Amino acid sequence: MTSTSNKSRLAIIFFTVFLYLVGFGVVIPIIPLLSRNFGATALQTGLLLSVYSLMQFLFSPFWGRLSDRVGRRPILLFCLVGEAISYIIFAQARTLEWLFIARILAGFFGASLSTASAYISDITPKHERSKGMALIGAAFGLGFVFGPALGGGLAVWGHAINAEPHFDTSFAAYWVAGLCLANFLFGLKFLTESLTEKSESAEKKKRFSVMWHYLNVKTVGTLMSVFLLTSLAMSSMEATLILFMGEKFGWDIKQVSFGFAYIGIIIVFTQGFLVRRLLPKWGERKVLRLGLALFAAGLTCIAVSVNIPMMALAMTLLSLGNGLSNPSILGSISLLSDSKEQGAAMGVTQSMASLGRIIGPAIGGALYGYVAMTAPFWVSGLLAAAGLALVINIYNHIPEHGRAEQNGV
Structure with missing residues (x-):
């Protein structure tokens, strides 16, 4: 396979993941609105997410193994077709139970991102x-930047077309379903098979035995644990940042949304540009x-931030850090x-x-509500530091292909 051909296939898979994440991001601002209209409690809204x-x-290993x-x-x-069906059900849902069914199906088919x-x-x-791997992260970042903004815009557009209850959110969800189907047609035409040698043993292991196996593999298991810690830290921060900014600096949802967009843009820059420059030099x-x-x-x-400039610095540091660490972890696990x-x-x-992402928001919310409003961020910082300590412990076992191959070592 030529280098040009591989670049073309990378561009196609990037675009496929980007469109998927845009669709996912569209419903983020819609879910709290729709669940509230159906009489959901704050807990039920959180459970929907x-x-x-x-x-x-539960199902990422299943799709990956398959x-x-x-x-x-x-x-x-x-899974793109399955995603489209889940969003059609979401658009048609008129009870909380059907909303849960739609989100369960979306998560089931969305677990194929591991593929x-x-x-x-x-x-x-x-x-x-x-x-x-940094391309996947860049697609994630771009999807989360554009998705929520598109979702809010579609809901406003839908309300302008028809002010009947639920039309605005259904309108937006149908657009997402259409986006998934368009993505399917794009992939059907342009996406080629990448697997050259299929594994006959992949189906013989049960889900949790597969997970336990990899977590016990030297270095690989440690890197997966680091990925868990960074996810815990990030999701705990995301769940409480809006509360923190509102209480400390008087920000509302609009201003915090811009803050999250800034995080997404920095992650896109880091994974789409900076990582690709640093890996050949540093590994x-x-x-x-x-x-x-x-x-x-x-x-x-x-x-410890006492003003907006300090918060801007904090957002920049954590975005750069997240953007640099994730592709390095994923790439290293793949290589090993x-x-x-x-x-x-x-x-x-x-x-x-x-x-x-399941546990992190609950930890963050509990710390914020029962300990102190700064507690989620102290704990998240400690979780990230624990991940750094694990990496230092296995430092010499982490691959260096990004640097070594480039330098002809």
Whole structure:
């Protein structure tokens, strides 16, 4: 496979993931509004968000393992159709129970994002692996920047067309379904199969035995634990930042949304540009160590911020840190895993991130409400620091392909 062909396939998988994340981001501002209209409590609204991550935690290894056996392309295409169906159900939902069914299905099919990471593993050489993983992160960042803004805009547009109850949110959800179907047609035409050697043993292991296996693999298990810690730290911060900014600086949802957009833009810049420049010079080890140090510093800086410039510094540090560390972790895990089991390895890794997104908001909310409003950020900083300590402990076992291959070592 030529370098030009691989770049074209990377661009296609980037665009596929980006469109998927835009669709996911569209419903984020809609869910609280719609659930409130259906009489949901704050807890039920939170559960609507958490159940998506729960399904990803449970089924990321399933889709990844299945893609090792049948190929990446059919899994990605099938799940895009499933996503479209879940958003049609979301648009039609008129009770809280049906909203939960829609979000459960969306999480089930959305867990196939681990297959996109495996696709990257298949088509990138070792010295390009972590840079390839950075494309997934950039697509995530862009999706979260544009998705919520698009969702709010579609809901406003829908309300202008028809002021009947629920029309605005249904209108936006139908657009997401259409986006998923358009993504399916795009993938059907342009997405080629990346898996050259299928694994017959992939189907023989049960979900939790697969997870337990990888968590006990030297270095790989530690890196997956680090990914869990960073996900816990990030999701705890995200769940409480709006409360913190409102109480400390008088910001409302609009201003905090701009703050999250800023985080997304910095992550996109870091993973789309900076990582690709630093990895050939420094390699995965140094980039990962720097990223976790900046991430821990940024989270801690939130807790001590007394004005907006300090908060801007905190947001910049944590965004740079997150953008540098994630692709280095994913790339290293991919490099250390068997080429026939990339889907399974990426599935377990994404499950760790999903587990963090399930637990993190609850931890952050409890700390904020029962300890102190700065407590979630102190604890998140400590979680990131713990991840850094784990990385330092296994430092010499982390691959250096990004630097070594580039320099001809």
